[in-house]
Amino acid sequence: MNFEYSDKVKDLEARLNAFMEAHVYPNEEAITAEIDKNGTEKGDRWQPSQIIEDLKKKAKAEGLWNLFLPESERGGGLTNLEYAPLCEIMGRVEYAPEIFNCSAPDTGNMEVLERYGTEEHKKQWLKPLLEGEIRSAFAMTEPRVASSDATNIECRIERKGDEYVINGLKWWTSGIGDPRCKILILMGKSDPDNPDRYRQQSMILVPRDTAGITVKRMLPVFGYDDAPHGHGEVEFNDVRVPASNMLLGEGRGFEIAQGRLGPGRIHHCMRLIGQAERALEKMCRRTSSRTAFGKPVSEQTVTQERIAESRIMIDQARLLVLHAAWKMDTVGNKEARKEIAMIKVAAPVMACKVIDWALQAHGGGGVTTDFGTARAYAHARTLRLADGPDEVHRNQIARLELRRYN
Structure with missing residues (x-):
């Protein structure tokens, strides 16, 4: 390495x-x-x-x-x-x-x-996305089931002639509030009776302007609406799309999800390293400029301990992320799934702690919108749930570790 x-x-x-x-x-x-x-x-x-x-x-x-x-x-x-x-x-x-x-x-x-x-999909949707002309959304999580187990998904995708008909309720559909959002990738259940519970789901392309799509509400994150991006609760009522919009084929939703979520998870973790570095920088500047009990706050032992711990934790998380990235590059996402799961737990937990210390160092100002610490904390805390909660990743890590001894 x-x-x-x-x-x-x-x-x-x-x-x-x-x-x-x-x-x-x-x-x-x-x-x-x-x-x-x-x-x-x-x-x-x-x-x-x-x-x-x-x-x-x-x-x-x-x-x-x-x-x-x-x-x-x-x-x-x-x-x-x-x-x-x-x-x-x-x-x-x-x-x-x-x-x-x-x-x-x-x-x-x-x-x-x-x-x-397909080439047609790439021409119609990928090209304008790469040019930045449009934006997109991803509809997977559902409010009525525990989506931490994605086999629970209930949204139905049914073949009717040359079309697929979609019915269901999704939430945390990020990007749906943006008027530039023109395409959604939706994961739903196309074969609920398949004995293989990982072959029941499919992913399909749904143009945003298709009839039957209703944004019921935009969901706040610790009070932030994240406009103009946002996260929506979206109802799909007899939404009809061409059969050619099916990605890869029926029953291959989990296969696509693993290809999509691996890079997505590591990107979240990479960005969180940057968030934590920014928080540490703000903590150092703030405590150096404020005096309490006769000396700069930065000279208080508790502050120095938190600054030191933050540096250790950030560098540990960065090395773990780099190792996961190296594994993905050398052996592929599937073989690197343990390392991806490890960083998905470690990076948000680290960022939450470092940002919380930075918030504390700003005193009452830390919980306002003045310094960005409250918003950064809300974002980092959310990522302990997004793309799979900590508990699911820990279970996967444990299973993979136990497999070495069975």
Whole structure:
């Protein structure tokens, strides 16, 4: 294992850091203010940020675009290990990944279309996604069942002639609130009587403007609406799509899910490393500038202990993420499933702790919107549930570990 970054990656790191310094960090507050202004003046927070749209043009012009994309005929070429430090840099700011066309759920959906879509699917949906012309959503989780066991999914996909008819209720459908969302990838049950419970599900492409799709509500995350992206509870009532929209074939939903969620999970963890680094930086700056009981807060032993522990935990998590990325690159996602599960537990737990300490260091200001610590904590805490809860990943790790001794 050699985690030394190549000259190509070092060059991209330098260019990406320079772009962040010049364009992203200075616009953080302005982007939030713009979204809030849309809500008060236009009565619609669910509008794209013009600042982000302008920065996208700059990023594309500088070749900092679709960095997530693995080697394909459409470009790309970075391995998971090469992409890791770049994803970490983008993760330092909530809005940044979109600026470089590297945000969820679009990255995962683009990988699904690249790997499992037909040429027509790629022409109709992948191309505009890669160009940043449209956005997408992923509909998997359901409110009426414990979705931590995805075999529980109830949403029905039934073949009727040359069409599939979809009926069901989904939630945490991220991206559905964005007016640029034009396509959903939905996982549902196409063969509920199949004796193999992992062959009952399928994934299918559902255009956003198809009749029968109703967004019942947008779900807040610890009070944040995450506009203009958002997470919706969505009802599918006799939604009809062409049979050609089926991905890979009936009963292959779990197969696609494993191909999609592996990279998606590691991307979340990479971004969380960046979030934690940013939190540690804020903690150090804040405690160095505040005095309590006759000396800077940074000189209080408890503060120094938390700063030290944060550095240890971040570096441990980063090395674990790099190891998982290396395994994915060398032996594939399936063989690296234990390492992927390990980081999916370790990174959010680490980020929650580090961000919580940073929040505490800011005193009462930490729980406001003034410093970004509360929002960062809400995001990190949510990722202990998204893409599978900690408990499910721990169970998988334990089973794989026990298998070595049976």
